[in-house]
Amino acid sequence: xxxxxxxxxxxxxxxxxxxxxxxxxxxxxxxxxxxxxxxxxxxxxxxxxxxxxxxxxxxxxxxxxxxxxxxxxxxxxxxxxxxxxxxxxxxxxxxxxxxxxxxxxxxxxxxxxxxxxxxxxxxxxxxxxxxxxxxxxxxxxxxxxxxxxxxxxxxxxxxxxxxxxxxxxxxxxxxxxxxxxxxxxxxxxxxxxxxxxxxxxxxxxxxxxxxxxxxxxxxxxxxxxxxxxxxxxxxxxxxxxxxxxxxxxxxxxxxxxxxxxxxxxxxxxxxxxxxxxxxxxxxxxxxxxxxxxxxxxxxxxxxxxxxxxxxxxxxxxxxxxxxxxxxxxxxxxxxxxxxxxxxxxxxxxxxxxxxxxxxxxxxxxxxxxxxxxxxxxxxxxxxxxxxxxxxxxxxxxxxxxxxxxxxxxxxxxxxxxxxxxxxxxxxxxxxxxxxxxxxxxxxxxxxxxxxxxxxxxxxxxxxxxxxxxxxxxxxxx
Amino acid sequence: xxxxxxxxxxxxxxxxxxxxxxxxxxxxxxxxxxxxxxxxxxxxxxxxxxxxxxxxxxxxxxxxxxxxxxxxxxxxxxxxxxxxxxxxxxxxxxxxxxxxxxxxxxxxxxxxxxxxxxxxxxxxxxxxxxxxxxxxxxxxxxxxxxxxxxxxxxxxxxxxxxxxx
Numbered sequence: 001x002x003x004x005x006x007x008x009x010x011x012x013x014x015x016x017x018x019x020x021x022x023x024x025x026x027x028x029x030x031x032x033x034x035x036x037x038x039x040x041x042x043x044x045x046x047x048x049x050x051x052x053x054x055x056x057x058x059x060x061x062x063x064x065x066x067x068x069x070x071x072x073x074x075x076x077x078x079x080x081x082x083x084x085x086x087x088x089x090x091x092x093x094x095x096x097x098x099x100x101x102x103x104x105x106x107x108x109x110x111x112x113x114x115x116x117x118x119x120x121x122x123x124x125x126x127x128x129x130x131x132x133x134x135x136x137x138x139x140x141x142x143x144x145x146x147x148x149x150x151x152x153x154x155x156x157x158x159x160x161x162x163x164x165x166x167x168x169x170x171x172x173x174x175x176x177x178x179x180x181x182x183x184x185x186x187x188x189x190x191x192x193x194x195x196x197x198x199x200x201x202x203x204x205x206x207x208x209x210x211x212x213x214x215x216x217x218x219x220x221x222x223x224x225x226x227x228x229x230x231x232x233x234x235x236x237x238x239x240x241x242x243x244x245x246x247x248x249x250x251x252x253x254x255x256x257x258x259x260x261x262x263x264x265x266x267x268x269x270x271x272x273x274x275x276x277x278x279x280x281x282x283x284x285x286x287x288x289x290x291x292x293x294x295x296x297x298x299x300x301x302x303x304x305x306x307x308x309x310x311x312x313x314x315x316x317x318x319x320x321x322x323x324x325x326x327x328x329x330x331x332x333x334x335x336x337x338x339x340x341x342x343x344x345x346x347x348x349x350x351x352x353x354x355x356x357x358x359x360x361x362x363x364x365x366x367x368x369x370x371x372x373x374x375x376x377x378x379x380x381x382x383x384x385x386x387x388x389x390x391x392x393x394x395x396x397x398x399x400x401x402x403x404x405x406x407x408x409x410x411x412x413x414x415x416x417x418x419x420x421x422x423x424x425x426x427x428x429x430x431x432x433x434x435x436x437x438x439x440x441x442x443x444x445x446x447x448x449x450x451x452x453x454x455x456x457x458x459x460x461x462x463x464x465x466x467x468x469x470x471x472x473x474x475x476x477x
Numbered sequence: 478x479x480x481x482x483x484x485x486x487x488x489x490x491x492x493x494x495x496x497x498x499x500x501x502x503x504x505x506x507x508x509x510x511x512x513x514x515x516x517x518x519x520x521x522x523x524x525x526x527x528x529x530x531x532x533x534x535x536x537x538x539x540x541x542x543x544x545x546x547x548x549x550x551x552x553x554x555x556x557x558x559x560x561x562x563x564x565x566x567x568x569x570x571x572x573x574x575x576x577x578x579x580x581x582x583x584x585x586x587x588x589x590x591x592x593x594x595x596x597x598x599x600x601x602x603x604x605x606x607x608x609x610x611x612x613x614x615x616x617x618x619x620x621x622x623x624x625x626x627x628x629x630x631x632x633x634x635x636x637x638x639x640x641x642x
Contacts, residue, residue: 320484324491331494338498338505345512352519359526363533375522378529388578389536391638395613396539401599401606404617408599422618 005305006119015071017043017062018289019156020282021148022078024048024188024212025252027282028058030071031289038290045252045281047188059152069311072157074288077145077302079163079192079206082137083109086203087120089130094123097130105134117142117307121164121300133201135161135300142302157309159302160288163204167194168296169287170248173277179244180236182272184228185284186253186260188212193228195235197243202235211253214263225266232270245272250283403428406446415439426475428452433466440469447473540578543610543638551611551637554588561604562597565590572634582639585615590631592622598629611638 014034020027027045031038043058065071087104089097101120106113118136125131142159149156162185170176170183177199185192189210195202207227213220236245247267254260254276264274277283291299303309353371360374361367364381407421407430416439418432428447434440440456447454452473459468558567572585593601598619605614615634622628 320488324484324488327488327491327495331491331498334498334502335494338502342505345516349512349516349519352516352523356519356523356526359523359530363526363529375525378526382529382533385533385536385578388576388581389539391577391583391613391636392536392539392543392581392610394615394636395610395638396542397613399606399609401602401614404602405599418619418621420618420620422616423614424616 005308006301013070013072014293015065016289016292017065017071017073018285018287018292019062019073019075019152019154020284020288021075021152022048022187022189024210026055027252027285028055028062029282029285029289030058030061031286031293033293038293040279040282040286040289042279042282042285045285047252059154062154066155066157066311072292073154074158074160074292075145075149075154075156076160076162076165076284076288077137077142078190079161079204080190080208081141081145082135082161082302084133084135084161084163084204087132087134089132092125092128092130094125094130097123097132101132101134105136109136111138115139117302117304119300119304135164137302142307145302146307155309155311157303157311158288158292159307160291161300161302162192162206162284163194164201164300165287165291166192166250166284167196167201167204168291169283170194170196171199172290174248174275179246182232182235182245182247182270184247184249184263185251186211186249186263186280187251188253191224191253192251193231195232197235203231205231211256211259214253214259215256221262221266224263228263228267229269232267245270247272247274248277249274250277250280252281254280403447403450403452406450407443416443428471428473430471431469433468435466437467440467440471444471447471451476543581543640546611546640549640549642551584551639552608554586554612554635557604557608558588558590558601562601565593577638580641582641584637584639586635586637588631588633588635592625592628593631595621595627595629598631601631602633605633605635612636 015030015032018029018031025047028043030041030043032041043061044055046054062071062073066073085108087101087108089100089104091097098120102113102118105118109116113136115138116136117139118134120132120134122133123130145159146156166183166185170181174181176196179197181196183194183196185194187210189212190206190208191210192204192206194204205227207224209220209224209227214224232245236243247264247270249260249264260276267274279286356374357369357371360369360378363378366377366381369377404421404423407418407428415435416432417434418430420429420431422429437458440458444454444456453476454471454473457470459470554569555567558565568587568589568591570587570589572587574582574584577583588605590601602614602617605612613636615636617634618632620630620632622630
């Protein structure tokens, strides 16, 4: 068994209409969300016998706003035509529980689950078990409710659950964390009871007895009272003894003071504190429009599966299309950016490789150079070429004959004679004799002035009264 | 195919495309460091090769004066001496020939003059130096002659560059 697909979330609109519609009564509230909060405006709250023309204007406003996509409309599936209850799966696994919950619900429903729209809007893990809030309504009932809306020429975006909506609104407006609470919707043609404790919905039930019947017959009041006390007691049995009970009244029937006092008196055994909502007549309509704007986590919509509203479906499709389009554009941009960058990088590297290859080929003179070997082969080629070019560089090097002339100039007189003069690369050598040490030292100084690192060894030659010298000069510049 | 299925298919394809794009981007990002290091290495290689190439080009420039010589071979030493110093007796001995730059050979010669007026040593050396290029004086030794005081012995090593025909 698969529950029908959840509907797409309503578009994020700032205006929603809630309609509390039954055979005897219609209330329309327009709620608008702003930074300051939600502002409610009652457009209509009348018995259907009195509506006549007065309902046309709000209906026209609704149709106009919804057609333009400016607002959504919510109605409620009555508790009378649906089921709401807690189920317990005796294990802590949520996934496992989800699989068995439909079966657990099926055995409790008075109608086959295959013919229902159902779901589990709340799941709790507590005491090693999974507790699920189950909501179901026969498809026929859903279709009938939608047909009723069509009779008003409306196509509501959302078909909420009456009990869930009432409890949700009650929690928004009142503190339900402490004590046992009973919210009673007193309608003209029905009554809805919703019980809760410590902020948790316990259950909802309904009766076709409303103020119309309560006005007329005491039997109805007794039946109503018995029903109320029985159901309340059942729910209260789950709570703590001695807990404060609060009964909160809402619904159009609250305006009929005598009826309300009588039903309140019927609940005397509860020993409860009674409160009446200040805008009781529009409580349900307000609840529906607020939930449409807030879209709470435990929100529920019977318009799912085959009953999804056309505008919502279209919105859902558009939302999906938008997401898909954004995803696709993002993907394309990412791919293009990365792909383009990669291609650019590849080209840069290829160009670098090409330049390296060309340089290596020019350096080595080889027909081919292995990638990764360029520097090594080029260094080898250059080392070989360094040896080969050496003679040419030598040939172009500075001439040394000028330095010979320096030596020969000093040796041109008898005072200084050479036995031998030699040169070898950047080295000059000379041996000979001189009349005095001074002459040799002058020669040494002259060479040093010309940028030679000259050293002289002197030895007196006693027999010739001359000085032997041995000169070595190396080029420093 | 129904509209709903088309929508689902479109969403699926878009999701796959996005996943592929994200994965591709992640891979690119991961490889970015490696690519950067690779490019830096190649730039360094290129820089080193360019420096070497500049050196090589400078060496090739050194060849130009030699390539512009009309003759492939340097003028004969003996002939040069005869032309400048007729009557001068000189002994020319070839020492070695080795390959130099591709297309060139280096030849070394020993030039011995046993008896040379001392005052002409400078001019002889100057004459030989003026043959650069292709000749180059490498070494030289001048010794006083044992027999005559105004004569010297000249012993030179000369290097010449010869172009292959």
